[in-house]
Amino acid sequence: MPESSGRIETTHIDEVGRSATSSLQWLLENRNLKGKATHPITHNNKLTLFICGQEGFADIAGEIARAEKSIDLCCWGFDPGMELVRGNSATWPRGETFGDLLIAAARRHVRVRLLVWYDHIGSPMVRNMPGHSHGASSWRSDGPRFDDISAKASLAMLHDAVKNKKHILGNGYWGEYVRPENMPMMARQEYCYSWYAAAFKGLFGGLEIRLRHGDSAAISKSIATEINRPRGLTMGEIEKPGMQYLGTHHQKPVLIDFDHQEGAKAVGYVMGLNSVTDYWDTTAHLLDDTLREQGGVNERRECLQGMAADGGFATLKPYQDYACRIDGGRALIALHNNFVKAWDRAAGDRTHAAANASVSRELPRGSPPARLLRVAGPGDSTVQIVLTQPEEQDKTIRESYFRAVTQASLAAGYLYVENQYFQYEEWAQHLLAERKKVVAAWKACSAKAGKTMRDMPIMHVFIVIPVPERAQMVPRTHDTLATLGQHDGMTGQNEMIDDYNKRPKTQRVRAGFGISAEVAVQLPDVVQHANGINKPGAMTLESDFGLKVSVAMLNVSAFDQDRWRYREIYIHSKLMLVDDVFMTLGSANLNQRSMAVDSEINIATVDCRVARDLRKRVWRMHSGGLVDGGGGTKAEIVDAFEKWGNLMKANRTKKLAKQGGAKFKKMTGFLLPLEDSRSSTMRLG
Secondary structure, eight states: OOOTTSOOOOOOOBTTTTBOOOOOOOSOGGGSOTTOOSSOEEEEEEEEEEEHHHHHHHHHHHHHHHOSSEEEEEESOBOTTOBSSOOSOSSSOSSOBHHHHHHHHHHTTOEEEEEEEOOTTHHHHHTOSBTTTBOOOOSOSSOOOOSSOSHHHHHHHHHHHHHTTOEETTTTEEGGGSOGGGHHHHHHHHHHHHHHHHHHTTTTTTEEEEEEOOOHHHHHHHHHTTTTSSSSOOOOTTHHHHHHHSOOBOOOOEEESSSGGGGTTOEEEEESOOBSGGGOOOTTOOSSOGGGOBOOHHHHTTOSSOOTTTTTOSBOOOEEOEEEEEESSTHHHHHHHHHHHHHHHHTTSSHHHHHHOOTGGGSGGGSOOGGGGOOOOTTOEEEEEEEEEGGGTEEHHHHHHHHHHHHHHHHOSEEEEEESOBOOHHHHHHHHHHHHHHHHHHHHHTTTTTOOGGGSOOEEEEEEOOOOSSGGGHHHHHHHHHHTTOOTTOHHHHHHHHHHHHSOSEEEEEEETTEEEEEEOOOOHHHHHHHTSOOOOHHHHHHHHOEEEEEEEEEEEEEETTEEEEEEOEEOOEEEEETTTEEEEESOOBSHIIIIISBEEEEEEOOHHHHHHHHHHHHHHHHTTSOOOTTOOHHHHHHHHHHHHHHHHHHHHHHHOSSOOHHHHOOSSSEEEOOOOOOOSSOOO
């Protein structure tokens, strides 16, 4: 990949000491050129990081409640019935709903702009707008209501209907036939339905909704440079149109009081958390938690996660994700510009003007809020906002991921990736290519420096991913892992590939007139592609690339229903940490869709305090407190990598144990080796 994002610098050498000091460029320096910065690098931002929905959504709820002038929400999906802060009740509503929070803000004369991705095919499939994309009806027989819309009112109205035996559903059922356990979800559905109907009619005062969908022409242009590369990116007949015509807007930033009091109270969020109830969880990741929604047939219609294949648990899966809060600082200007351009495009006017507009033209009154331009102080972070935006042919998230790997390869410390999808084979190829350059340079120069290959620093790569959510996503995950020699856990795909390869290479077919001929058997494209991957073993990985790689998934274990049970923690994260120097998180997955198809937004920072603190906190959480990497020195990372691997193996032994009490069955932390017994010859990226 051309290093077009890096800036060329001249470094002077001290003639006496014969030494020079320079620094690695982790951020996209050429996107920050003076006078024409498309993605400014800003230095006066205060960052706070949250792990999981309980932390992140609680902070957002507090800021929404305190908002005085404006709330800009950019969502992949929006669930009015979602409670951002949840009490101890086991049924809905367990706290103030997202919809009620926004209604209250609008009644305080706060301008609320809600921008949500929606299209007529994809949205009903993924159910990202309860009450609009699905569930667009209620138990009432007279359609949505427009008075006193609130969660409590919806629940009270249903209770009244049941108590007084009123007509329900308009089809002969009466209140006495409604099961009490179904009432909260029936009220929830009516609330969401009525909320959206009233919002689209503009009945909430200053609250306005706009919907946006993927631009297939822009997406086609964006992926044109992706699909003709030599390895790993050929799309199948289903995969390509699925990306081109079902592109989503996957961004989820929040911006509050941007220009109020010249930005004195401005706060923004960049995150992976979706504003849909499924994405709420605590860092404890309990096996079964009623705060994650109780199960039941009615509720399953509201939630994205499948329940039937999840072992009969009553509640939704545990979820792992992150949010980054930005207080003050110039990075909020980038969030504002991103939102305004998208908002304008969603209105159907100024599409081209907005795409090409300068920073100043997108700001209120032609200039940034003065308080956002303050001088950077102690505790502030250097930040760059990066995007995937097909309408603007912006792929700076991709550039950022590739540049970080290039620099990480030189530093040879650690690379930590925690991502919902690990399906971007070209990124794994780039990692190997960069490390191969480093190994070659070491071999060429080590003898003169009195060093051997044993002295070469090894780069330790920690990968934490979920089991692919669909079988059709197994091939891309398998091939990306195989590129790094880490495909052993994909047992189903490995066995399927081996089975195809053991079959006869030819078969006899009839050619007519009693004549037959031997013809070559065509292997499925997925198998052919996997056969062409050079899968390095552990020794080759270390000797040729100077790499050690670990691949983990997360499970929680607990004693439940008279037996020990284990449950996947679904990783929705989009996080990368490098050497306690670089961090990026946001909405972008490590797959082709996030790098070229869907709109995405990430934050990147080179604040070592932020990266180190997050690394220690996350590693302690995953390892049950046994591993955190300490100060991040090379020796400490080597030790952490070994303990990490040993813990994964020990936890797997406990999970597979036939019997035993807590001592023998309860895992320490959540770490397990990735294992998947499924296979597919169809790709779905």
